[in-house]
Amino acid sequence: MTDxxxxxxxxxxxxxxxxxxxxxxLKKALKRAAAGDYDPLAAAEEAFEGxxxxxxxxxxxxxxxxxxxxxxxxxxxxxxxxxxxxFRAAHDIKGHGSTFGFPLAADAADxxxxxxxxxxxxxxMPLKFVDQCVDAVRAIIREHGDVxxxxxxxxxxxxxxxxxxxxxxxxxxAPPETSPPLAPA
Numbered sequence: 001m002t003d004x005x006x007x008x009x010x011x012x013x014x015x016x017x018x019x020x021x022x023x024x025x026l027k028k029a030l031k032r033a034a035a036g037d038y039d040p041l042a043a044a045e046e047a048f049e050g051x052x053x054x055x056x057x058x059x060x061x062x063x064x065x066x067x068x069x070x071x072x073x074x075x076x077x078x079x080x081x082x083x084x085x086x087f088r089a090a091h092d093i094k095g096h097g098s099t100f101g102f103p104l105a106a107d108a109a110d111x112x113x114x115x116x117x118x119x120x121x122x123x124x125m126p127l128k129f130v131d132q133c134v135d136a137v138r139a140i141i142r143e144h145g146d147v148x149x150x151x152x153x154x155x156x157x158x159x160x161x162x163x164x165x166x167x168x169x170x171x172x173x174a175p176p177e178t179s180p181p182l183a184p185a
Contacts, residue, residue, distance in 0.1 A: 055100035056144065062096060063141050065089045066109070070134045078122035086130070087116045093137055102144060107157040108136040111164035118168045129167065133160055 010021040066089040073082045090112040097106025112133035119125045136156050143149035 059100050059102050059141050062093050063138050066093060066134055066137060070130055078125050083116060083122060087113060102141060104153040104157050105137050105140040108133055108140060108160055111160040114164045115167050129163060136160055
């Protein structure tokens with residue numbers, strides 16, 4: 001036998017169908033916070049705010065890794081290892097950029113990631129494009145505090161995106177890339 005109304009499924013009948021609402025046993029486990037109780041969301045936001053003073057330093061470190069990876073590519077050429085190192089460095093900036101307040105640096109790094117990801121023949125990877133992307137990321141991070149740099153950085157990232165689209169063979173009007181279906185057709 002059920003203990004409460006939350007243990008029995010609810011059934012609402014309509015002329016042509018029924019809606020069955022399964023029991024919600026989690027409601028018994030739910031505890032309402034009283035005023036002054038610990039708020040994990042507020043604590044997380046406070047911790048995030050405390051770390052935000054370090055975001056610029058972290059992005060500069062990520063930028064140095066990207067520049068170092070580019071230097072290795074110039075010295076050794078494109079190999080599977082140098083490509084992977086360059087891709088990881090750009091991907092880290094792409095992933096952290098928006099979170100750390102550098103969305104335009106993330107966009108520039110994304111252009112490099114896309115081209116690296118889609119270039120199957122390493123000898124065809126243009127080093128000039130790599131240099132443009134890395135230099136763009138470095139400049140965006142370096143000039144982040146300058147109020148006039150935003151418009152220039154935006155135009156720069158749009159240009160890099162257009163170049164990446166051209167190199168990958170897509171257009172801005174094309175639908176975004178999608179994952180393959182999980183289930184067979």
